[in-house]
Amino acid sequence: MSRVARSMAPSHAEDVVQETWAAVIDGLDRFEGRSSLKTWVLRILSNRAKTWIKREKRLDLEHIFTEEAAVEETAVAPERFSRIGNWSAPPAAWSERTPEAIVLRMETGMLLARVVEELPQAQRIVVTLRDVEGLSSDEVCDILGVTEANQRVLLHRGRSKVRSAMERYLSEP
Amino acid sequence: MVITCRELTELATDKKEGVLSGMDRLGIRVHLSWCTRCRTYLEQMDLAVDALAALPDEAATDEVVSDLVSRFESKKRTPSE
Structure with missing residues (x-):
């Protein structure tokens, strides 16, 4: 919960978590099991975080998503391709080839967690909910109130950055 | 339908x-x-996602x-209407 809160509203994560717990405890009797408990809790958390974001930035989350998705950005640095679009600096093999070994190698995940924290806001939120927390694309769009297309563009850029950060730690010389 | 390496990464x-x-597709x-280079690239993208999970x-x-425990206890004392 605090991980998701930090991804959405880093400077008010504690407030968001506290408000969410209070709302969850108050509303538990009304939980009808139409979604999983996890998505229900995260929807409450997302609403609290949105309020903080709006208070702080005077912008709706949806607006932030649309703006960030509209920025031109490539998955891989353009200089790694030739003029006709073939690899000129192809990806090197990695020293670790299982997720567990990678996490261990990246200081038991601390470095990896930092990579996520340093993503731009909307990418960070999508990567945290989709990949770290394991929610589906439908759940994420529903919880955040963003379009599937924007969600997918931001997921793509976020994941591409995570891969390229891992490359720095794991590429064999 | 020819796809370049660069297009594939996108x-x-x-x-x-x-x-x-x-x-x-x-x-x-x-x-x-x-293209073995792009196979490697996609494998690494999969690994990145799996490592996040x-x-x-x-x-x-x-x-x-302790904050949670006290909230639950105060709720027990004042059951909701």
Whole structure:
């Protein structure tokens, strides 16, 4: 919960978590099991975080998503391709080839967690909910109130950055 | 339908999400049949996603836990209407 809160509203994560717990405890009797408990809790958390974001930035989350998705950005640095679009600096093999070994190698995940924290806001939120927390694309769009297309563009850029950060730690010389 | 390496890196997530057009799906399949570099790239994208899922959970701090316990107890004392 605090991980998701930090991804959405880093400077008010504690407030968001506290408000969410209070709302969850108050509303538990009304939980009808139409979604999983996890998505229900995260929807409450997302609403609290949105309020903080709006208070702080005077912008709706949806607006932030649309703006960030509209920025031109490539998955891989353009200089790694030739003029006709073939690899000129192809990806090197990695020293670790299982997720567990990678996490261990990246200081038991601390470095990896930092990579996520340093993503731009909307990418960070999508990567945290989709990949770290394991929610589906439908759940994420529903919880955040963003379009599937924007969600997918931001997921793509976020994941591409995570891969390229891992490359720095794991590429064999 | 020829797909370059550069184009393939931009289609990686659409492929994983299962939202490729028929043309792109075919183009990628043909491309991967000869391009080991892009096969490596897609494997690394998959590994990146799987590693994110393998991040250890964060334990709740003592403060959060004791705060929760006291909230639950005060709720028990004043059952909701």
